[in-house]
Amino acid sequence: MKSLLNAWSWLFLVLILGFFEIYAQTQTGNTFLFRIYNIQSISVAASQILLLALGLTLVIVAGHIDLSIAFTTGFAAVAMALVIRFVGPEAGWFTVILAMGVGLLAAIIVGLVNGWLVAQLNVPSFIGTLGTYGIARGAALIVAGGATVSIRSDEARVLGNGHILGIPIPVVAAVVLAIICHYVLTHTRFGVHTYALGASRASVERAGVDVKRHLVYLFVISAITAGVGGLIYTSRFSAGAANAGEPILLYAVAAVFIGGASLTGGQGTIIGTVIGAFIIAVIQFGLVFCGLPPYWQFVAVGLVIIVAVLVDQSKGRLVGGST
Amino acid sequence: MTTILKVDGLKKRFGGNEAVSNVSFDVNEGECVVLAGDNGAGKSTVIKMISGVYQPTAGQVHFNDTVLTGKSPEAVRSLGIETIYQDLALADNLDPGLNLYLGREKTRRILGISFLDRKEMQRNAVEVMKSLGIVVPDPSAPVREMSGGQRQAIAIARAIHWQAKLVIMDEPTAALGVPEQREVMALIERLKKKGVGIILISHNLPDIFAAADRIIVLARGVVAGERKPSETNDEEIVRMMMGATL
Ligand SMILES: Nc1ncnc2c1ncn2[C@@H]1O[C@H](COP(=O)(O)OP(=O)(O)OP(=O)(O)O)[C@@H](O)[C@H]1O
Numbered sequence: 316m317k318s319l320l321n322a323w324s325w326l327f328l329v330l331i332l333g334f335f336e337i338y339a340q341t342q343t344g345n346t347f348l349f350r351i352y353n354i355q356s357i358s359v360a361a362s363q364i365l366l367l368a369l370g371l372t373l374v375i376v377a378g379h380i381d382l383s384i385a386f387t388t389g390f391a392a393v394a395m396a397l398v399i400r401f402v403g404p405e406a407g408w409f410t411v412i413l414a415m416g417v418g419l420l421a422a423i424i425v426g427l428v429n430g431w432l433v434a435q436l437n438v439p440s441f442i443g444t445l446g447t448y449g450i451a452r453g454a455a456l457i458v459a460g461g462a463t464v465s466i467r468s469d470e471a472r473v474l475g476n477g478h479i480l481g482i483p484i485p486v487v488a489a490v491v492l493a494i495i496c497h498y499v500l501t502h503t504r505f506g507v508h509t510y511a512l513g514a515s516r517a518s519v520e521r522a523g524v525d526v527k528r529h530l531v532y533l534f535v536i537s538a539i540t541a542g543v544g545g546l547i548y549t550s551r552f553s554a555g556a557a558n559a560g561e562p563i564l565l566y567a568v569a570a571v572f573i574g575g576a577s578l579t580g581g582q583g584t585i586i587g588t589v590i591g592a593f594i595i596a597v598i599q600f601g602l603v604f605c606g607l608p609p610y611w612q613f614v615a616v617g618l619v620i621i622v623a624v625l626v627d628q629s630k631g632r633l634v635g636g637s638t
Numbered sequence: 639m640t641t642i643l644k645v646d647g648l649k650k651r652f653g654g655n656e657a658v659s660n661v662s663f664d665v666n667e668g669e670c671v672v673l674a675g676d677n678g679a680g681k682s683t684v685i686k687m688i689s690g691v692y693q694p695t696a697g698q699v700h701f702n703d704t705v706l707t708g709k710s711p712e713a714v715r716s717l718g719i720e721t722i723y724q725d726l727a728l729a730d731n732l733d734p735g736l737n738l739y740l741g742r743e744k745t746r747r748i749l750g751i752s753f754l755d756r757k758e759m760q761r762n763a764v765e766v767m768k769s770l771g772i773v774v775p776d777p778s779a780p781v782r783e784m785s786g787g788q789r790q791a792i793a794i795a796r797a798i799h800w801q802a803k804l805v806i807m808d809e810p811t812a813a814l815g816v817p818e819q820r821e822v823m824a825l826i827e828r829l830k831k832k833g834v835g836i837i838l839i840s841h842n843l844p845d846i847f848a849a850a851d852r853i854i855v856l857a858r859g860v861v862a863g864e865r866k867p868s869e870t871n872d873e874e875i876v877r878m879m880m881g882a883t884l
């Protein structure tokens with residue numbers, strides 16, 4: 316059934332790609348799909364969404380949510396930029412790597428706070444991470460002095476805009492993290508316990524698993540992938556912005572649900588989330604490609620989310636599922 | 639027959655309310671002891687004091703030569719006492735194999751990286767279920783798609799696979815239809831044949847008489863009486879449940 320759901324998302328992705336290809340051929344006589352530039356742009360957009368969505372997938376499979384990632388990304392971006400700026404324009408590789416370490420640490424702190432709130436204090440994750448969403452936002456703006464922290468570092472720019480074997484480095488980073496998250500979710504005990512936690516907390520507790528520790532790990536993983544998103548943002552744009560992740564939160568949540576996850580937890584896959592992220596990126600890029608004002612992408616993504624939920628529900632009805 | 643479990647003078651107070659006042663009984667190898675009693679008699683509280691969920695206010699539980707009192711639920715489980723709660727605590731979205739192994743999953747290494755061995759766990763689950771007389775139609779399907787009786791069988795299979803010597807079941811048939819209730823009663827027979835001791839909580843008189851080697855009736859936190867099914871009848875058991883003394 317999981318595979319059926321992925322089949323739906325695959326089909327949908329193929330359909331919208333087909334739609335834009337036909338549109339391009341008939342309206343402009345050009346190809347949409349078979350241009351390196353288009354593929355790269357879509358991949359970079361998808362990888363931006365993915366970095367927030369990957370860790371989020373694990374959290375959602377466990378039956379929780381992490382809204383704070385929007386500003387975990389920004390907090391990490393600003394922290395990295397501040398370290399580089401502090402050292403100055405001569406900052407070499409060592410500084411950039413140190414700055415990235417500090418950025419990740421900033422993200423991990425947010426994850427630890429989330430984990431502590433949800434696991435130890437039993438705060439519902441929606442409320443708890445909404446709280447840290449605000450706190451991380453404030454913290455990022457405060458340390459950035461309310462503005463964007465611009466940096467001058469060739470090393471960082473190479474990281475953000477360079478290529479490995481012709482593939483943009485942000486895409487490589489997202490692919491590597493996606494493979495790791497996929498491995499963790501489908502091939503490790505941690506992954507099984509994450510699915511089981513989403514279905515029945517009692518099942519995991521009685522199996523002798525330390526559920527509280529597990530929850531903390533989940534929120535830290537979510538913070539790390541979102542934090543990497545922030546590091547890449549700072550590297551790409553040579554600036555750390557507190558709101559680097561804010562516009563992506565909706566897309567990240569959407570990608571996870573389009574990919575087959577359910578609000579009640581217990582289902583969802585990394586492959587599904589990857590497809591979900593690509594669906595959104597294709598819509599974003601495709602609508603602009605068609606010459607529509609970019610605001611239409613919000614409407615389109617909103618519609619796709621609703622369709623994804625309807626598919627999820629009808630599937631629940633078909634097999635008498637967990638709803 | 640060897641005694642495997644000795645429950646000795648258990649008492650449990652919740653604030654001012656004494657849920658269990660004085661309960662003692664034994665369980666022998668391969669024997670099914672039924673705890674019967676009206677709502678609130680203290681049955682669930684007694685078994686939770688055995689499985690380590692509650693610590694008794696007074697009294698002790700011995701399992702073979704070990705004192706259980708003071709041990710955590712995990713410690714009690716690892717000694718070979720498996721408790722099957724009414725909600726079963728299965729992960730509905732996982733296959734029978736993963737449910738069987740939950741918390742103790744099997745892994746294998748490929749190129750130094752550890753992977754879950756789903757196939758092996760599925761194979762073993764199918765085998766244990768077969769020994770309980772249950773055919774698993776699709777070993778890779780989530781257990782949500784199985785019947786209530788089959789799901790109960792997975793919980794019991796877990797006990798067998800991990801070689802439990804005592805299985806405690808709190809109203810295993812309460813939520814089931816009639817055919818599934820029969821399935822579960824048959825499972826209990828098979829468990830007994832394997833030499834496993836059983837404590838069964840039930841409200842259902844026909845079930846009680848079908849499964850029990852001994853019936854222990856609780857009323858308001860004390861043992862109101864103990865009978866062999868062949869030496870008693872429905873009426874007497876009900877009278878004892880309502881609190882009439884021996
Ligand atoms: N955690 C608790 N805190 C306070 N009181 C409790 C607790 N657990 C049980 N009790 C009380 O102890 C008494 C015995 O409850 P118990 O659940 O053991 O009964 P039972 O025989 O299992 O009943 P039933 O057949 O309804 O399941 C009841 O009065 C109940 O309200």
Ligand SMILES: [Mg+2]
Nearest residue numbers: 681682683808
């Ligand atoms: Mg009870």
